[in-house]
Amino acid sequence: MQRNFVQWNGYLDAIDASIEKGMAAKEVVCSITTGFRMIPSLRNAPGLNPYHASVADVGYGFDAVRGTIGRLRNGEVISLGKEMLVLDLDTLRISEKQLSPNFDLVAKEAKADTYYLIEQSRYLNHQIAEKINEAIMYGKALLGAEWDEILKRVQNVQSIPRL
């Protein structure tokens, strides 16, 4: 069942590289979203709070997956390592799906002079989604049939209500 070491590391590298390519997009999206809080027409727009929360969740997930991979690469033995990767990767999938419906609510309130920030966010969120899907694909390749089995178990923690 256990894949060999070289293959294992290769997939970890692939997950890490996918997310790394999404980091700049995530950073700019975080910056723009904070900026929305300073724009009178947007700062209290319906959808902005849940959108901001999903952006933060994506940021958390990117950092957590890369952090866990970094720890594993440093030779750390993490007993829940696989569970951590599956939880954070699958939660990224969920957060990404929550981005656009809330974002669309915010975008409705945008005025002409801020529309470029809306367009840029939309473009970057699309890029982020691609990188998340890529990382999940490699995660599934890393764990094979174990992915679904682990996912079923971590769903107990994933289902804990969040703000």
Add this chain to the structure above:
Amino acid sequence: MAQKMSEEEQLRLMEWWNATEKGTFVVKQLVSLITELRLNPESSRADGMILLYRAASEVSYGYAGMRGCIRRTFSNEYSEFLRNNIVRCRSFARKFSVDTKVLLERVAKQIRGASALLIVERIRETLRENDTILSEIENKANEFFGHETFQTLQNNVMDSITLPPSK
């Protein structure tokens, strides 16, 4: 309105960027440890866990936001708006680092298991490193804006999230 940065400003902003680089390393460690704590059966149901996770995600957000602002500044978007934007992101990182520390201790009170306590100790250590980086970033921000301007910008942020007096 896009503004031009002087060469000196560009250098100082680059130093600010380099300080956030260290921050990204620490914040990756931080949230990975928090995921580990969330999953560990000895700690996953502790009171305060949800808020702890949320607070940490805002620390990660604050760093990312600062870096996003610096990226935009270097791609010719520099403006008064962006100056306020980066100060706001920095204040997020700082504010939520405090919340994370407070919440961690609340969560820790409920934990008895040795393996979860070990993770808590590592999170404490990571948060201390985070504090060091945040004060380094504060120095860089001071050098970039100049002390007075930085103060004014910070006050603006605080005013914008405080109930103004009635007229």
